[in-house]
Amino acid sequence: MIKRVILAGFGNVGKEFVKLIDEKRLYIREKYDLDLILCGVLEKEGCIFEDGGIDTSYLINCPLGSQGVLKYTEHYKESYYNYPVLEGDILIECTQSNVKTGGPSINYIINSINRGMDIVMLSKGALATNFNQLMELAGKKDVKIKYSGATAAALPTMDLGVYSLAGAKIISITGVLNGTTNYILNRMFEENISFEQALKEAVEKGIAERENSMDIDGIDSASKILLLANSLMNSNYSLEDVVIKGIRDISKEDILEAKNENKVIKLLCKAYYKDEKLVLEVSPEKVHANSLLGSINGSNKGVVFNTDTMGEIYLIGGASNPRGAAAAALKDVINLCRK
Template identity: 80%
Template sequence: MIKKIILSGFGNVGKEFVKLLNEKKSYIKEKYDLTLVLCGILEKDGCIYEDRGLDMSYLYDCPLGSRGILKYSDFNREAFYNYPVLEGDILVECTPSNIETGGPSLNYIINSINRGMDIVMLSKGALVTNFNQLIELANKKDVKIKYSGATAAALPTLDLGTYSLAASQIKNITGILNGTTNYILNRMFEDDISFEEALQEAVEKGIAERENSMDIDGIDSASKLLILSNSLMDTTYSLEDVSITGIRDIKKQHILQAKEENKVIKLLCKAYAKDGKWMLEVTPEKIDTNSLLGNIKGSNKGILFNTDTMGEIYLIGGASNPRGAAAAALKDIINIYI
């Protein structure tokens, strides 16, 4: 079976997806009898498309973003288009998340669904702003839509809740869904450094972006929690329904006080029922140092599902980097077609 892929977004994650697809293509063909061909890449300043597949080895040497698309067009001018070419079987969406409007990804996704293409999403913007619209449209057009990478990159939170907990009622969810904030809080706890010092270190190590307000202010965590809630608990919430507090105001004295109580501060995402309604919260909270979530170190993430029939299910780890996110997209593609 041959499936043609269109990729939107050639940033760090998009380029890593190209590399991973090329690295794994023989294994995927052998194990799943699935041939994946990358035919097009969309960027804000244009698109490259070749029906027989782009030259993956040349893409390796192209810079990120539109500059990479333009460089590839120097290599093959006939491959360049000044409009999106959506001629494929599946759209892999990994443009930067725009949680206010959905950004260009929203139009890419809607147009692709209307053309009968399946969708794999890594960016969160369109899901945060138009979740119900996209799911309803996908159902109407009978196309598959997957987005496990949008809920914690490589950590399979959505897969666990959807498949492994089928027929179980989820009573509540508690998780650490952002690796950047966990790294910062962990560094403050372990080496008694300030928030500013920990953040700068995270930026220098590539764990945090230079523009990191979505992470620091809890928006990224809230977006992931929102998507999980709308997917697993059948809510129809928007980001305004999530109570959000980030870690920007966490000081050394807060960390010290937690240590004295044998506790650690974590940025927790919580979904729980109250008075017949699901409540969604993101907030820094002191928890026991030796608890399951309290033991999560570095940029790792974790989630705890409390269920009516399977008890507590705990999941930890998952690479918090572009390769981990790209791997989640590749997994979703395979699961659509096998």
């Protein structure tokens, strides 16, 4: 089976996705009878498209972003277009998340759905702002959408909820869903350093972006619990319905107080019922250090599903880096194409 793929966004995650396609092409062909052909890459300053497939081995040596697209066209001049070419079977959407407007991803996704393309999303902006609109349009066009990478990168939270918990009612979801904030809080706990010092270290190590407000202010975590709740708990919420508090104000004194109680502070995402109404929250909370969520260290993530028939299900781990997110997108592509 041949599937032609269009990639929107050639940032860190997009580039890792191209690398994975290049590295794993033969493995995927042999194991899944699936031949993935990357035909196009969309960026702000143009698009490269080749009907027979882009030279991925050349593209992965190009710079990130629009620079990479333009660099590629220096060698393959005929592949450049000054408008998005959406001629394929699957759109991989990994542009930068914009949770206020949805960003350019909205138009890419809607146009692709109208063309009958299936969608794999890694960025959260379009889903956080237009979840119902996109799902309704996909249903009308008989198009499939997957977005497990948008809910926790490599940690398969969505897959667990959709497939492994089928038939069970999810009573609550509690998780540590942002690796950057978990790393910062963990370093503050381990080294008795300030929030500012831990954040600086995370940026220097590439764990946090230089523009990190979505992470530390809890917006990224809120977007993830919103998507999980809307997908798995039949809610119809927007980001405005989530109570959000980030970790900017966490002090060394707060960390020490928790430590003296044999607890650690985690930025927890919660979806639970209160008086029969679903409540969504993100806030830093103390949890016991020897609990499963309390034991999540570094940039790892974890989630607990509480169900009516299967009890509590814990899921911990998953790479919190661009390669892990790209691998989640590749998994979604493969699952879309399974017979």
